[in-house]
Amino acid sequence: MTRPSDALYRPARAVDTIILGGLLAGILDIADAFIVTTINGGTPTRVLQAIASGVLGRAAYQGGAAVAALGLALHFVIAISAASAFLLISRLFPAVLRYAVWSGIAFGLAVWAFMYYTVLPITFSRPNVLPAWPLLLNQLAIHALGVGLPIALVARRSSRRAVTTIGSIEMTAGGSSHEATASLR
Numbered sequence: 606m607t608r609p610s611d612a613l614y615r616p617a618r619a620v621d622t623i624i625l626g627g628l629l630a631g632i633l634d635i636a637d638a639f640i641v642t643t644i645n646g647g648t649p650t651r652v653l654q655a656i657a658s659g660v661l662g663r664a665a666y667q668g669g670a671a672v673a674a675l676g677l678a679l680h681f682v683i684a685i686s687a688a689s690a691f692l693l694i695s696r697l698f699p700a701v702l703r704y705a706v707w708s709g710i711a712f713g714l715a716v717w718a719f720m721y722y723t724v725l726p727i728t729f730s731r732p733n734v735l736p737a738w739p740l741l742l743n744q745l746a747i748h749a750l751g752v753g754l755p756i757a758l759v760a761r762r763s764s765r766r767a768v769t770t771i772g773s774i775e776m777t778a779g780g781s782s783h784e785a786t787a788s789l790r
Contacts, residue, residue: 631684713753
């Protein structure tokens with residue numbers, strides 16, 4: 606069953622959702638990681654080495670700028686992959702675009718759970734232990750508000766149709782696309 610508000614949406618544009626959403630989420634997430642690590646006495650380089658250690662093992666902590674660059678690249682691959690997953694979900698369940706705030710928050714928490722309970726244990730061959738409450742709350746908040754929410758809002762923006770009626774002419778323009786149509790009613 607279609608709803609009247611469904612006319613305002615179309616499938617999210619892949620380039621916008623994946624590239625813009627993924628980059629925005631990646632920037633917010635890595636900025637949070639850098640800030641929290643610095644507050645706790647670490648360095649941004651150490652954060653990036655930790656990410657790269659998922660591929661290189663313990664040797665990553667002995668690496669320099671090249672290892673840090675690999676860690677940064679891997680971080681953005683993960684963020685863009687998360688945005689790709691949201692795009693797929695939005696194609697299967699278009700309602701996530703209508704409820705982008707709530708679905709984005711839920712998606713961000715799901716990304717955290719997937720990373721924490723699937724990716725990290727496989728990568729490091731050990732079960733994870735939950736961090737202390739302040740760090741856990743920060744991780745959940747950044748994934749909900751800094752990863753899932755921006756991806757969902759970018760996807761919704763790219764799917765939105767602007768409908769304007771001038772007399773008997775209805776004009777529709779897509780979100781960030783350059784397409785427009787007009788029809789007589």
